[in-house]
Amino acid sequence: MSLKKNAVTISIVIISFFTIMIFTTGCVEEQEPVTEEDLDLSEEAKEFQGKELTPISEQRNNAIKGTQYIDRDTYELQIKGLVEQPLNLSYDQLLAYPSVTRFVRMDCVEGWGFDAKWTGVTLNTLFNETVITANASNVIFYSADGYSTSLELEYLMENEIMLAYELNDVTLPADRGFPLQLVAEDKYGYKWAKWITSIEVTDEPYKGYWESVGYSNNADVGGPAFEN
Ligand SMILES: Nc1nc2c(c(=O)[nH]1)N[C@H]1C(S)=C(S)[C@@H](COP(=O)(O)O)O[C@H]1N2
Numbered sequence: 001m002s003l004k005k006n007a008v009t010i011s012i013v014i015i016s017f018f019t020i021m022i023f024t025t026g027c028v029e030e031q032e033p034v035t036e037e038d039l040d041l042s043e044e045a046k047e048f049q050g051k052e053l054t055p056i057s058e059q060r061n062n063a064i065k066g067t068q069y070i071d072r073d074t075y076e077l078q079i080k081g082l083v084e085q086p087l088n089l090s091y092d093q094l095l096a097y098p099s100v101t102r103f104v105r106m107d108c109v110e111g112w113g114f115d116a117k118w119t120g121v122t123l124n125t126l127f128n129e130t131v132i133t134a135n136a137s138n139v140i141f142y143s144a145d146g147y148s149t150s151l152e153l154e155y156l157m158e159n160e161i162m163l164a165y166e167l168n169d170v171t172l173p174a175d176r177g178f179p180l181q182l183v184a185e186d187k188y189g190y191k192w193a194k195w196i197t198s199i200e201v202t203d204e205p206y207k208g209y210w211e212s213v214g215y216s217n218n219a220d221v222g223g224p225a226f227e228n
């Protein structure tokens with residue numbers, strides 16, 4: 001009997017220890033910047049086209065639920081909604097498409113930002129794989145942390161907006177949004193969805209996480225932060 005009790009006590013102590021460990025590490029990861037030791041950032045580009053890049057270790061992360069960890073081997077990007085043929089694309093399939101590389105600045109609506117070199121696949125390329133219904137007007141991006149946002153189809157197509165899988169020449173680290181971050185050029189940071197798991201084509205405007213509490217759904221950098 002007392003042996004059993006001891007065993008139970010020991011189990012509880014062990015479980016509590018690991019629970020505390022998990023929560024503590026979770027917190028530390030959210031607050032501390034990524035260091036060169038944690039990641040192989042030795043290949044990180046420092047400049048591109050004569051422009052200086054913000055080191056990944058100095059880029060901020062203020063995501064609603066902290067870093068999401070997505071398994072490369074089981075990951076699938078879903079493309080659904082007003083499309084003739086819904087698609088499920090693996091990480092390797094995404095990498096196999098022709099890529100684009102651009103220097104783009106990310107500006108959070110709160111006034112901070114960073115300059116980076118992005119490489120990824122354009123939505124034009126992905127949407128070429130299926131037929132988009134004629135009345136489609138908006139595209140919703142859903143993320144692993146429950147976050148969502150949307151942009152107009154016309155903006156995405158005309159600006160050849162990309163889903164990035166590389167940042168400053170390295171694979172997007174988990175805290176930067178692995179496997180994909182939307183590089184929503186000239187739009188405030190809350191349009192730059194990270195950890196994207198699905199994309200839905202629709203025929204009406206949609207308000208995402210921040211937009212539904214009053215942030216501008218247009219989100220042009222330099223424009224008003226709030227909807228009037
Ligand atoms: N999935 C997800 N994506 C997100 C967010 C988030 O909380 N969850 N925050 C957005 C906001 S408000 C900003 S400013 C940028 C920050 O991008 P960064 O982490 O690359 O700096 O991510 C955007 N994308």
Ligand SMILES: [Mo]
Binds near residue numbers: 108109189190
């Ligand atoms: Mo933001």
